[in-house]
Amino acid sequence: MSSSTAPVHAGELIRKFEKRTARVGVVGLGYVGLPLAVEKAKVGFQVVGFDRNAARVASVNLGVNYIEDVVDAELRDLVLDHKRMEASSEWGRLAEMDAIVICVPTPLTRNLTPDLQFVEAVTREVARRLRPGQFVSLESTTYPGTTEEVIKPILESTGLREGEDFHLAFSPERVDPGNKRFTTRNTSKVVGAAGPSSLEVALAFYRQTIQEVVPVSSSRVAEMVKVFENTFRSVNIALVNELAMLCDRMDLDVWEVLDAAGTKPFGIMPFYPGPGVGGHCIPLDPHYLEWKAREFNFNTRFIALAGEINRRMPEFVVGKAMRVLSDRGLGLRSARVLVLGLAYKKDVDDARESPGAEVLGLLVARGARVEYHDPHVPRYGDGRLDLRSVALTESALDLADLVVILTDHSDVDYAFVLRHARLVLDTRNATRGLKADRDRLVLL
Numbered sequence: 001m002s003s004s005t006a007p008v009h010a011g012e013l014i015r016k017f018e019k020r021t022a023r024v025g026v027v028g029l030g031y032v033g034l035p036l037a038v039e040k041a042k043v044g045f046q047v048v049g050f051d052r053n054a055a056r057v058a059s060v061n062l063g064v065n066y067i068e069d070v071v072d073a074e075l076r077d078l079v080l081d082h083k084r085m086e087a088s089s090e091w092g093r094l095a096e097m098d099a100i101v102i103c104v105p106t107p108l109t110r111n112l113t114p115d116l117q118f119v120e121a122v123t124r125e126v127a128r129r130l131r132p133g134q135f136v137s138l139e140s141t142t143y144p145g146t147t148e149e150v151i152k153p154i155l156e157s158t159g160l161r162e163g164e165d166f167h168l169a170f171s172p173e174r175v176d177p178g179n180k181r182f183t184t185r186n187t188s189k190v191v192g193a194a195g196p197s198s199l200e201v202a203l204a205f206y207r208q209t210i211q212e213v214v215p216v217s218s219s220r221v222a223e224m225v226k227v228f229e230n231t232f233r234s235v236n237i238a239l240v241n242e243l244a245m246l247c248d249r250m251d252l253d254v255w256e257v258l259d260a261a262g263t264k265p266f267g268i269m270p271f272y273p274g275p276g277v278g279g280h281c282i283p284l285d286p287h288y289l290e291w292k293a294r295e296f297n298f299n300t301r302f303i304a305l306a307g308e309i310n311r312r313m314p315e316f317v318v319g320k321a322m323r324v325l326s327d328r329g330l331g332l333r334s335a336r337v338l339v340l341g342l343a344y345k346k347d348v349d350d351a352r353e354s355p356g357a358e359v360l361g362l363l364v365a366r367g368a369r370v371e372y373h374d375p376h377v378p379r380y381g382d383g384r385l386d387l388r389s390v391a392l393t394e395s396a397l398d399l400a401d402l403v404v405i406l407t408d409h410s411d412v413d414y415a416f417v418l419r420h421a422r423l424v425l426d427t428r429n430a431t432r433g434l435k436a437d438r439d440r441l442v443l444l
C-alpha cells in the first residue's frame with residue numbers, strides 16, 4: 001500500500017454500487033456518454049456528466065436533450081425533477097465521484113494512427129484528483145494495451161496503486177445508435193480489468209445497469225474484443241460491397257443474390273452493400289488494431305483490404321449515377337441531383353465520416369447541381385459545402401434529373417419518392433417491396 005490512507009477494500013465500493021449510493025461521473029457527454037449517464041441516473045445513482053463543451057453542459061443542466069437515443073422526457077425528469085443528474089465542466093468535481101467512466105472520442109491522426117489526446121487529457125485530469133477508493137473505467141474504443149500501457153501509468157504516477165488504492169477497467173461501449181431493440185441496457189457488455197479486484201468492482205458497477213455482463217481475463221482482451229467486432233463488420237461489409245461491384249459488371253441483382261443466400265439457415269449472416277461505411281466506429285477502429293499489430297511485426301491484411309474496398313464505394317456510386325444518367329441521354333455536369341439521406345446509417349442524425357457526404361462532395365465536384373433531404377440532418381457543412389435539407393415535395397422530386405438514395409431512413413415515404421421522381425438510384429434497397437413505378441428505378 002503506497003498511500004498513507006488505509007487500504008480501500010473493493011467490498012466497500014461494491015456495496016456502494018449495489019446500494020446505488022455511489023456517485024458516478026461520466027466524462028464525454030456524446031453519443032456514448034449521455035445515454036450511459038441517463039441509464040445510471042435512472043437506476044438511482046447520483047450522476048455528474050463532465051464535458052468541455054459548454055453548450056452541452058448547459059443543455060443537460062436545462063434538461064434539454066441533444067442525442068436521438070436518449071428519451072427527452074427521461075433526461076428532463078432526471079435533471080429537473082429528480083435532481084439525480086447534472087453536468088459540469090469543473091474538473092475539481094471529479095474528486096467527489098466514486099466511479100468515473102471515460103467516453104471521449106478516439107479519432108485517427110491524418111496518418112491513420114491512433115490519436116489518444118482526448119483520453120490522455122481526461123486521464124491526467126482524473127489523476128490530479130485521484131483518491132483512494134475510486135473506480136475508473138474507459139469505454140472509448142481503442143487498441144489492445146491502452147488501459148495498461150497508457151491509462152494505468154498516468155493514474156499510478158500519483159503514487160496510488162491499481163487494485164489497492166483505486167480500481168481500473170476497460171469496458172467497450174457497444175451501443176448501436178438508432179437501434180430500438182438493443183439499447184445500452186439489453187446489449188451484453190464485456191468487461192476486462194487491470195487486476196482481479198478491479199474486475200470484481202467493475203462487474204458490480206456494470207451489473208446495476210446492464211442485463212448481461214461478460215467478464216474477460218484482462219483489459220487487453222476486452223480492448224481486442226471491441227476492435228475485432230468493428231473489424232468483423234468492416235470486412236463483411238467490404239465483401240458484399242465487392243460483390244455488388246461484380247454483380248453490377250455481370251448484370252446481376254446483388255440484392256436478389258443476398259436475399260436468396262440469406263435463406264440458408266446456417267453459416268451465413270446478413271450484410272448489405274451501400275455507398276460505403278461511416279460514423280465514428282467502422283471506418284476508424286480497425287486502424288487502431290492495424291497500427292498496434294505493426295508493433296508485433298504483423299500485417300493485418302483483411303483490415304487494409306476492407307478499408308480500401310469500402311473507401312472506393314462513394315466513387316463507384318457516382319460512376320453509376322453518371323451511367324444511369326447517360327443511358328437517358330443526360331450528363332452529370334449541370335444535372336439536378338437530389339440526394340436522399342446524409343446520415344451514415346438509417347435513423348441516426350450523425351453525418352460524421354458519412355459516405356453520403358462524400359458522394360455529395362463528388363457530385364458537386366463533377367458539376368452536378370445538388371440538393372439533399374435528410375429528416376435527421378437539417379443542415380450540413382464541411383468547410384466547402386454549406387447546405388440545408390430541402391423538403392421532400394412532389395416538385396423537389398420532379399425537378400431532379402436523378403434522385404440518389406444514400407441512407408434508408410424509416411421515416412421517408414419511398415413509394416411517394418418513386419411516384420414523383422423521374423429517375424432513382426437506390427444504393428440501399430430502400431425501395432424493397434414496392435411494386436409500382438419500378439421502371440424509373442435502378443438499384444446499386
Ligand SMILES: NC(=O)c1ccc[n+]([C@@H]2O[C@H](COP(=O)([O-])OP(=O)(O)OC[C@H]3O[C@@H](n4cnc5c(N)ncnc54)[C@H](O)[C@@H]3O)[C@@H](O)[C@H]2O)c1
Nearest residue numbers: 028029030031032051052053103104105106118140141173
Ligand atoms: N458513437 C457510437 O456509435 C459509438 C459506439 C461504440 C463506441 N464508441 C466509442 O465511444 C467513444 C466516444 O464516442 P462518441 O460517439 O460518444 O463521441 P462524441 O463525439 O459523440 O462525444 C464525445 C464527447 O466528449 C467530449 N470531450 C472531448 N474531449 C474532451 C475532454 N478532453 N474533456 C471533456 N470532454 C471531452 C466532447 O465534447 C463530446 O461531447 C469513442 O471512442 C467511440 O469510438 C462510439
